[in-house]
Amino acid sequence: MSFKMPKYISPDFSLPGFVNAPDAKLVPSPKDTVAPKNYHSTTIFPEYFKVNGQWKLAEESRMDCVAVYEDDKVVIKEARKLKKGDLVFVGRTEDAIEGIFVYTNAFVEETEDELDSFVFRQGRTRETAYSMDYNFLAELLKYEKDNGHVTWVLGPACAFDSDSREAFSKLVKGGYVDSILAGNALATHDLEAAFIGTALGQDIRTQRSMPNGHYNHIDTINAVRLHGSIKSFVENEGIDNGIMFECVKNDVPFVLTGSIRDDGPLPEVYGDVYEGQNAMRDQIRKSTTVICMASMLHSIATGNMTPTYRVMGDGTIRPLYFYSVDISEFAVNKLRDRGSLTVKTIVTNIQDFIMNISKRLDII
Template sequence: MAFDFPVYTPPDFTAPSLAQAPCVRFASVIQEGIAPDGYHATSVHPEYLHLAPDSWTLLQESRMDCVVVLDRDGELQVREFRTLKVEDRVACGRSEDGSDGILVYPGGFLPPGEEGERERFAFRTGFSRETSFSIDYDRLYALLEEEKRHGFILWVLGPAAIFDRDAREAFVSLVEGGYIHALLAGNAFPTHDLEGALYGTALGQDLYTKQPVPQGHYRHLDALNRIRALGSIRRAVEEGEVVNGVMRALIRKDIPFVLAGSIRDDGPLPEVIADACQAQDRMRILARKATTVIALATALHTIATGNMIPSYRVERDGRVRPVYFYAVDMSEFALGKLLDRGSVSARPILTNVQDFIVTLQRGLNRR
């Protein structure tokens, strides 16, 4: 099964409502970090701004809950509120149908096999623990094979992804196979991966048997202490202290990662970024490159990344393609919370993430 990208159909700008639309209004920032009244907040969808008669411009790099700034060269920038400077010119308008010179356009892509009209009444149109995901796996195998060569695959991982020996080894295989181009996580994921490398446990349980080991509750703290004493995860890998696991594989393959801290962190590890704004900026550098995102069992990091990822990407040749976002969790609540936060392009897969990783790795190996 080869992956077939849907064709993007742009808006019909000859339609009277758009042909007669006014140009978008810009207002200047008068206080640093504060948007002017009536600012337009961006979404995950393609958005066009009417800058001049017969000229609608598609935002090149959008993301949720930001503002649009017209720079001195006449280019549009999507910026966070906190980056605004005095005299920056910010797009204003709350109507999204073109009547304020701003068009939010969610209908550009038609998913394969869904071109026709849907039934007005049908069973199981949402997702739940009863939903089947066989076709989602098959499409994901094909997508990752394509993205491995031509895209940028960003993974967002919670610690549950490596609480199992087979899942941990399968993920290392995905790293080595070229299916991970960057990784986002918190402090817990690398901590327990390093605990596994140093002691063969995760949260004090044997990675395979799941049996608690004597004084196992010390193991993740011992791992943190040991890595902090060495100065960095990278140094621990280079000096041969860490001989297996995901963090070792990422470092040996020179794959970028961002570890964002939180208020509850133990340690944290030396590479964990404690400053939230700095971590957000570093995450966005990788998020801006993403063409496919796969988020596993981490509700807060998934929602944060979802807010950084638009539903589309403009390629260098001008082609507009979708950005795919897979969210995997065994909790309907966690996935529902993600969708409620505006990540409308997310595709949920409801399953145990450890099983997902193993199934994904085996499926890719069979291709």
Template sequence: MTLEIPKFTPPDFSQEFFVNAPNAKLVEVVKDGVSPANYHALSVFPEYFKINGKWVLATESRMDTVCVAIDEPGKEAVDIVEFRNLRVGDKVVVGRTEDGSEGIYMYTQGFLTEEGNSDTFAFRSGRSRETAFSMDYDQLYDILRHEKEHNGYVTWVIGTAITLDEGSRDAMARLVREGYVDAIICGTSFAAFDLECATFGTTWGQETFERESTTLGNYFETINMVREAGSMKEFVKSGKPKDGIMKACVECDVPVIIGGTIRDRFGLPETFDNVYDAQNAMRKHIRKTSTVVMVSAILFTIATGNMTPSYNEFDGVIRPVYMYTVDIQEFAVNKLSDRGTLTAKSVVTNTQDFIKNIGRALA
């Protein structure tokens, strides 16, 4: 089955309402990291801003950001910026309405189907373990094939559970090698447990993993060996890891963004210990992501979901950004929609089985 990416239809800006709407009000930043009062905070929905009489689409609208306008005649544009990244002289859009009356227009009808009764920004909700997800799997297979064939960018946000099962670990490594993974966002334990298994053949120090252990000898020894090597890349080149996801990522040049947490007792050389540095590294990939799959990593899922626009511009074409959340807990997959990301499809299942299903279908 050939996937058809929904086409975006912009508003008719020739309508009198849009023509007569005022330009958005701009106020300059006078102190780095401090927004002017009455700033307009964005969401994941498409928003237009009227600059010098021209309606400009914010192509990276995302949660908890502000719009910085460029109002040079003939070069009108907008940049979506986190509050902490505001700089003196930036011209911030102010105004709290989204109906066009202040030069700000939220538009949710851009991806309506021909029947006019379905919108990309209104995926069905109320997902539970009783939902049949077979159609969701089929659609995801089609999406991932499409992204691979058309130079899309697929980012995976993955939790530790995937590395604790041989089948899911092997399936994820195959997906990396087959070109279905362009970047991975994870925590220290995901990478470290994978490297432990690849090096020692153990998980949590156990050849046959049965339960979490208080003895993490091989886990810490693995991190220690990687730190001694200087990086995961150099450690893989040493030949000590025999298989696994990190080895596949190094050999296929797939970037792995590791965000540290307050619980980390020992970090890999690549781990970002500063939360803002971690956000910046994640956002570098999310800004060019066309599909994101978030599996068994609730905190990273919420963080990634909130910085991911529901749509973006790729090669001059506006299209949806596909988002999937996968977890065995209904609470976990629904948490993201509770935090404002309404376009993610959720699958309630054992995440190890999920990865193995994807691997069987594609790799």
């Protein structure tokens, strides 16, 4: 199979419902961080706002934010970033009657024959056959390597197994990773594996718990803090393998956001959640594909700032592909329940997922 980009079909604004719609109402923010009453809350879908008789697309969006009219553009802001006097779009209908249109079916793909009304195995569970998903994702990654920006959201399990850790490192080296979002644990255990050969005190090859192994991750954090940064630690300690090593070597940005239960943490970990959220969103606003693996909280956080589309530099609009991979059906379904309605879920062991994708990309 080969990847084919779905076509974006713009709304037909010549239809009477759009032509006769009023301009969207704008109301100033009453004070910093506060939206006016009846503000419009954004979704994951493309949204158009009628201003001076013209329908304008919010070119960069995320759910649960407010739409602001600024410099003849529709700008999407978190409420915490509102300033007094910002012109905020108000109205809570989405079908153009208040000058606001939410477009939920924008992309055209090849259609299948109509399915019977009674069919088996339409959910995404442990029993689902995922071979076609792996094939499609491998072709998508080949396309994105030259045309897009792929962000991976990693939980610590991605560093626990030597084979999958090595395979993901090769994904970074091979140019299939444009940024990584994770927590303190992923980076800590990956560096621990390179520094000591264990992850959370367990040998990454034999899975044997090492004597005094519970010290290993905090010894690693301590060593990194001594050097002042992950980059300095990698360079000065002669680290030559792993996910973080390849990120440093290949200038792949990573955003590490903290948790109340973190050890250490590593120097680069954001302790302020809003600074961390800003840094994550800086990567997401570039992303054309997002793949979340074995980290429910980071996946939900990322999902909350990931729309279904991306406006490219040449003005074309394309879908933003969003995957969630976890061994737990609860974890992937939780993401969908929190508003990421178009997420593609894969229920499997994360090490198996990494190995399957890597084999299809011929990097192992």
